[in-house]
Amino acid sequence: MTTPVSNRPLRVGVFTTSSVLAAAEGLGLFAQNGIEVDVEEVKGSGQQMKGLREGTLHVVHTSPDNVMKARLDDGDDVFVFFVQDTGLPQLLVGRAGVDTWGKVQGGRIGVDDPKSGFAFVVYEMLKGNGVSVEGCDVVSVGTSRQRLDALIAGDIEVGLLSAAMSARISEAGLTVLAGAADAVPWYPGVAAATSRAVADSRPDDIGAYTRSLHDAMKWASDSANTEVFRAHVADYLDITSDEAARIIDREARARTSTLPDAVASAEAVAKVADMRAAHTGQTVEGAFDARWVLALAP
Structure with missing residues (x-):
């Protein structure tokens, strides 16, 4: 029996619970590695960073750029410690009638x-398809669900939505213009971040969490485990087997690589930093710490 590395649960804030996170719990990997994990779905990156700052969250799954913004704007000592995969399960969607790039302009x-965050990804997608961002009216519209509502209401022409909303996008008569994974295939998908305070006080917990997700990703990538994988996701999320299969398939289709090593992870985070610099003129350092990924090496 594994000796617990901590007697305190590790509180993890996510936007949506990924299939791999569900598999890690279902396989008992967190327990095997000596930790207990409490997962909380949060409404936005601001809540995530506030949670890390105040200690109500210990780990978040977020965009590396959210980490960079917190470092630059709030002076938070937060950083990415694990990149599970690359490829974003995000879709750039047009409201009813906006079905070509020409209709997006203005x-x-x-x-x-x-x-x-992903605003910079949107800008790259628009630019790559001949749309001038400067000629558009960029507005803040909260969460992915709120952007879906705004598209349905006709309040915005285009919004970036989670691929998890594919069914609702189709039902509402909206148009998927492009997938983020095609535009920025190197962008980290699931990136786990923490604060320096947590890393310094609970380094073994962070290591156990890293290994659990790493091993769950390897296991989930083996086609021999497909049926069990589906069952774990269905059980953890309390959904049907068919719904679990759709989640797993959607995430898999968005991925461009899995389990990048320390060098590849650092390069991916650095590209996010370059994107931020290109759009804001801000440069940021220290947004990735390879310590826990390096410890995975045999």
């Missing part, structure tokens, strides 16, 4: 925060 672009 319209309202809905993003979480115009100067952070």
Whole structure:
């Protein structure tokens, strides 16, 4: 029996619970590695960073750019410690009638925060398809669900939505213009971040969490485990087997690579930093710590 590395649960804040996180719990990997994990779905990156700052969250799954913004704007000593995969399960969607890039030009672009996170990804997608961001009206529209509502209401022309909303996108008669994974295939998908305070006080917990996700990703990538994987996701999320299969398939289709090593992870985070610099003129350092990924090496 594994000796617990901590007698305190590790509180993890996510936007949505990934299939691999569900598999790690279902396989008992957290327990095997000596930790207990409490997962909380949060409404936005601001809540995540506030949680890390105040100690109500110990780990978050977030965009590396949210980490960079917190470092620059709030002076938070937060950083990414694990990149599980690359490829974003995000879709750039047009409201009813906006079904070509030409119809996007000059319209309202809905993003979480115009100067952070996936907004820069949206700008790259628009630019790559001949749309001038400067000629559009970029507006802040909260969460992915709120952007979906704004698209349905016709309040914005384009918004970046989670691929988990594919069914609702189709039902509402909206148009998927492009997938983020095609535009920025190197962008980290699931990136786990923490604060320096947690890393210094609970380094073994962070190591146990890293190994658990790493091993769950390896296991989930083996086609021989497909049926059991589906069952774990269905059980953890309290959904049907068919719904679990759709989640697993959607996440798999968005991935461009899995389990990048320390060098590849550092390069991916550095590219996010370069994107931020290109759009804001801000440079940031220290947003990735390879210590726990390096410890995975045999």
